[in-house]
Amino acid sequence: MLDGYNRQINYLRISLTDRCNLRCFYCRGVTDFSFIDHSEILTYEEFLHLARLALKLGVDRFRLTGGEPLVRKGAARFVGQINSLPGVKDVSLTTNGILLERYISELKEAGLRRINISLDTLDREKYQKITGYNGLSQVLTGLELAVRTGFNPVKVNTVILRDFNDDGESLSQFINLAFKLPVHLRFIELMDFSPVKGLFVSATEIFKKLKDSGLIREAELEPVFVEGSGPAAHHYRLPGMKGTFGFIAPYSHHFCGACNRLRLTADGQLRTCLFSTRSYDIKAVLRRGAGDEEIIALLKKALAEKPGSWQEANGQLTGKGLRSVGG
Numbered sequence: 001m002l003d004g005y006n007r008q009i010n011y012l013r014i015s016l017t018d019r020c021n022l023r024c025f026y027c028r029g030v031t032d033f034s035f036i037d038h039s040e041i042l043t044y045e046e047f048l049h050l051a052r053l054a055l056k057l058g059v060d061r062f063r064l065t066g067g068e069p070l071v072r073k074g075a076a077r078f079v080g081q082i083n084s085l086p087g088v089k090d091v092s093l094t095t096n097g098i099l100l101e102r103y104i105s106e107l108k109e110a111g112l113r114r115i116n117i118s119l120d121t122l123d124r125e126k127y128q129k130i131t132g133y134n135g136l137s138q139v140l141t142g143l144e145l146a147v148r149t150g151f152n153p154v155k156v157n158t159v160i161l162r163d164f165n166d167d168g169e170s171l172s173q174f175i176n177l178a179f180k181l182p183v184h185l186r187f188i189e190l191m192d193f194s195p196v197k198g199l200f201v202s203a204t205e206i207f208k209k210l211k212d213s214g215l216i217r218e219a220e221l222e223p224v225f226v227e228g229s230g231p232a233a234h235h236y237r238l239p240g241m242k243g244t245f246g247f248i249a250p251y252s253h254h255f256c257g258a259c260n261r262l263r264l265t266a267d268g269q270l271r272t273c274l275f276s277t278r279s280y281d282i283k284a285v286l287r288r289g290a291g292d293e294e295i296i297a298l299l300k301k302a303l304a305e306k307p308g309s310w311q312e313a314n315g316q317l318t319g320k321g322l323r324s325v326g327g
């Protein structure tokens with residue numbers, strides 16, 4: 001299915017829950033403990049119903065996210081259910097890794113092949129400062145298990161935060177991780193809707209720091225394609241590296257022209273652009289018992305109205321944070 005700008009839209013991120021077992025200060029802040037009422041959150045059956053309709057429109061790749069998807073009971077089973085819908089080409093999961101050890105076998109049995117783990121520091125104290133929880137060793141256990149269990153690719157998403165993880169020591173720990181394990185490290189630019197300001201570091205600055213500190217030599221960089229990486233990601237390998245490292249730079253390198261994404265929030269709001277607050281209330285239509293044709297018509301309308309660029313979407317941001325759109 002093409003949107004109004006001839007982009008092939010084939011990817012839907014589904015936020016399974018707005019609940020999270022971490023309190024990353026830059027994500028939703030440390031004081032916002034409000035949650036969507038359980039009755040407002042879509043049931044797995046409702047998600048599956050919408051996934052079937054999206055498949056009819058050509059969406060055949062799904063990413064499950066949150067909140068923290070693994071805190072929702074039955075998440076691993078749901079992976080299996082969505083994965084077995086006819087026509088699905090890919091299902092992936094974005095997790096903070098805290099519960100990975102508990103669910104890794106179930107996820108594997110459910111047919112999940114690849115996984116993204118969010119990890120902003122490899123320092124135990126900094127981890128606690130950023131997330132409010134002393135859980136680094138749990139995440140590292142989950143990460144190593146994911147590799148050993150055969151998930152491929154395993155990606156590590158690191159949001160760059162000034163004065164937290166942009167220093168030489170932090171960068172060196174991350175680069176070493178990519179030498180040690182076949183994981184794909186991605187340095188991600190902090191997006192504006194963070195409740196804290198002044199922490200943004202551009203991907204270009206990180207690249208320069210990596211070069212200036214001697215951690216990488218530009219001439220030795222081999223560009224690598226990593227499966228399932230969106231239009232914004234660029235990955236490289238250094239000689240001897242088991243994994244890769246790369247950058248996702250939504251701010252310094254916009255990729256709207258290649259955007260193939262839709263997002264569905266836990267409470268059934270469809271978002272067509274991360275930079276816009278415009279949403280389509282799919283849940284309301286679904287729960288008043290509308291037929292499939294009506295729901296499909298709404299999905300088509302949303303697609304047709306997907307902004308062509310972040311500039312077009314701009315000015316509509318609420319600053320509510322990623323949990324409102326499903327990170």
Ligand code: SAM
Pocket residue numbers: 020026027028065066067068069094095096097116117118119157159188189190191192193194322323326327
């Ligand atoms: N709990 C899961 C996890 O940690 O991967 C999924 C949801 S979480 C919101 C998804 C990702 O969004 C995490 O990697 C988090 O670091 C990132 N994130 C949160 N706020 C962000 C922001 N303002 N800019 C960029 N990334 C952000």
